[in-house]
Amino acid sequence: MHYYFFRHFKMSLFKQIGRGLNREMTLVDEMGKLFPAIDVFAMSIEYLVNDMMLIVEQRVTAQLRPEEIHWVIAVPAIWSDPAKQLMKEVASKAGIKKEQLTIALEPEAASMYCRHVPVDTAVDADDVTIAQFPEGTKYMILDAGGGTIDITVHEVQDENTLREVVAANGGGWGGIMVDKAFEDFLKELAGKDVFEQFKVQETEDWLCLQREFEVKKREIRINSARRILMHLPASFVELCEKERKLCFTDIIALTRYAELVEIKRDKIKISKIVFFYLFGDPTEKTVMYVKRILNYNETKDIKAILMVGGFSESPLLQHAVKEAFPEEKVLIPSNPSSTVLRGALMFGHNPECITERILKYTYGVNTTMPFKAWRHPIEKKSGHGRWGPM
Ligand SMILES: Nc1ncnc2c1ncn2[C@@H]1O[C@H](COP(=O)(O)OP(=O)(O)OP(=O)(O)O)[C@@H](O)[C@H]1O
Ligand SMILES: [Mg+2]
Structure with a gap:
C-alpha cells in the first residue's frame, strides 16, 4: 500500500527553526520516506478544518x-517570524483565508485562560490563581507537551496586560520521551533487530501496543499498584521466540x-519501578531546565509555576516539580x-487583551534633520548646545 506515516512532526520542524525554514523543507x-513538510502541515490542518465542519454540521442545527469562522493557530513563543509566516502559508494552502486567521503564541493563550478561569478550577491544592496576582508579579508557564518543554516567564502589567520576560524552548524532553523509553525497553527484551522486524512486519500490532501503553502511561501515579498489567501481542512473543530460539520467559531472564x-x-x-524509570529522564531534565531558567537574574523573583500541556497531567x-521547588507555588x-x-479560543474572541512582548527586533528610522540656521527655528534645535555646529 502506498502511504506515508508521520508522527510528532512539529519536533522535526523545531530542529530546523534555528537554521531558518524554507518552503522546500x-x-x-x-x-524513512521523504515528503514536503509544507504539505504535511497543510494536510493536517485541512483535516482538522473538515473534521470540525463535519462535527458542527452534526451537532448544530443552524448552518455554519x-x-x-475565525481560526486561531497557536505556535510556540520562540518561533521566528519566518516560521509564523510559513504557518500562514500552510493555513492558506489548507483553505483558510488570511483575513480569517490569527496566529497566537501558546504561552500567552495559556496565561490568558488561567487568568480568567474561576478560582476553584485554576488551583491545585492552595487557593491561588494568577488572576489575583498584583502588578509586577512574575510567574512561569511550564508547557510540557509531547515533543518539547517550553518555558515562558510573564510579568503582570495591569488587569489585562502581561509582559513576556523570558521565552525559552527546552528541546525534546516531552511526553514522547517516555514512549521512546518504552520502545527501548522492548528493544532490550526482544533484541534490537527483532524489534525492528516486528515494527515493519506487524505494524498494526505495534500501533495497538503503543495505544495501550498510552493508556497505562496516563494512569501511572506514585501510589499505583506494584505491577502494571498490559496486553502483549502474540505476534511479538512468537517473533522473539522464533528468532532467538528461546521461550519468552528465558529471554526475559537474560535481561x-x-x-x-x-x-x-x-x-x-x-x-511499577520500570514505569518510574521510563519517566525518569524527561522528568529529571524538565526539573533541571526549570532550575536553570530560575537562575536567570530576571526570573529569580517568580511567584508561581503554572503547569500546562498534556505531559503536565502526569x-x-x-x-517531581512540586518536590524540586517547595518554595514556589x-x-x-x-x-x-x-x-x-x-x-x-478566548484570544480569538477578544484579541484586544494583547500582551506586551520583548521584541525580537527593533527597527529605527532617523527622523532628525541636520540643523540649518537659515531654515529652522532655533528653539527646535537639539544636541551640541544652541549655538553648536550647523
Ligand atoms: N495524563 C497524562 N499523563 C501522562 N502523559 C500525558 C497525560 N495526558 C497527556 N499526556 C502526554 O502529553 C503529550 C501531549 O501533550 P500536548 O498535547 O500538550 O502536546 P503538543 O502540544 O502536541 O506537543 P508540543 O507542545 O511538544 O508541540 C503526549 O506525550 C501524551 O502522552
Ligand atoms: Mg504544546
Whole structure:
C-alpha cells in the first residue's frame, strides 16, 4: 500500500527553526520516506478544518458558513517570524483565508485562560490563581507537551496586560520521551533487530501496543499498584521466540528485567519501578531546565509555576516539580492539556487583551534633520548646545 506515516512532526520542524525554514523543507516519515513538510502541515490542518465542519454540521442545527469562522493557530513563543509566516502559508494552502486567521503564541493563550478561569478550577491544592496576582508579579508557564518543554516567564502589567520576560524552548524532553523509553525497553527484551522486524512486519500490532501503553502511561501515579498489567501481542512473543530460539520467559531472564517483568500467556506484568524509570529522564531534565531558567537574574523573583500541556497531567511530573521547588507555588489548571486551546479560543474572541512582548527586533528610522540656521527655528534645535555646529 502506498502511504506515508508521520508522527510528532512539529519536533522535526523545531530542529530546523534555528537554521531558518524554507518552503522546500522535507520531513522523513516512520519508514524513512521523504515528503514536503509544507504539505504535511497543510494536510493536517485541512483535516482538522473538515473534521470540525463535519462535527458542527452534526451537532448544530443552524448552518455554519466557512466565512463565519475565525481560526486561531497557536505556535510556540520562540518561533521566528519566518516560521509564523510559513504557518500562514500552510493555513492558506489548507483553505483558510488570511483575513480569517490569527496566529497566537501558546504561552500567552495559556496565561490568558488561567487568568480568567474561576478560582476553584485554576488551583491545585492552595487557593491561588494568577488572576489575583498584583502588578509586577512574575510567574512561569511550564508547557510540557509531547515533543518539547517550553518555558515562558510573564510579568503582570495591569488587569489585562502581561509582559513576556523570558521565552525559552527546552528541546525534546516531552511526553514522547517516555514512549521512546518504552520502545527501548522492548528493544532490550526482544533484541534490537527483532524489534525492528516486528515494527515493519506487524505494524498494526505495534500501533495497538503503543495505544495501550498510552493508556497505562496516563494512569501511572506514585501510589499505583506494584505491577502494571498490559496486553502483549502474540505476534511479538512468537517473533522473539522464533528468532532467538528461546521461550519468552528465558529471554526475559537474560535481561536486567528478570525480577521486574513477568509474562503470562498474552499478558505482560511490568513492575511499577520500570514505569518510574521510563519517566525518569524527561522528568529529571524538565526539573533541571526549570532550575536553570530560575537562575536567570530576571526570573529569580517568580511567584508561581503554572503547569500546562498534556505531559503536565502526569502525576509523576507534577510530583517531581512540586518536590524540586517547595518554595514556589505550583499551579495546575484542571485541564492542562487543553489550556492552550481554550486560551486561543478566548484570544480569538477578544484579541484586544494583547500582551506586551520583548521584541525580537527593533527597527529605527532617523527622523532628525541636520540643523540649518537659515531654515529652522532655533528653539527646535537639539544636541551640541544652541549655538553648536550647523
Ligand atoms: N495524563 C497524562 N499523563 C501522562 N502523559 C500525558 C497525560 N495526558 C497527556 N499526556 C502526554 O502529553 C503529550 C501531549 O501533550 P500536548 O498535547 O500538550 O502536546 P503538543 O502540544 O502536541 O506537543 P508540543 O507542545 O511538544 O508541540 C503526549 O506525550 C501524551 O502522552
Ligand atoms: Mg504544546
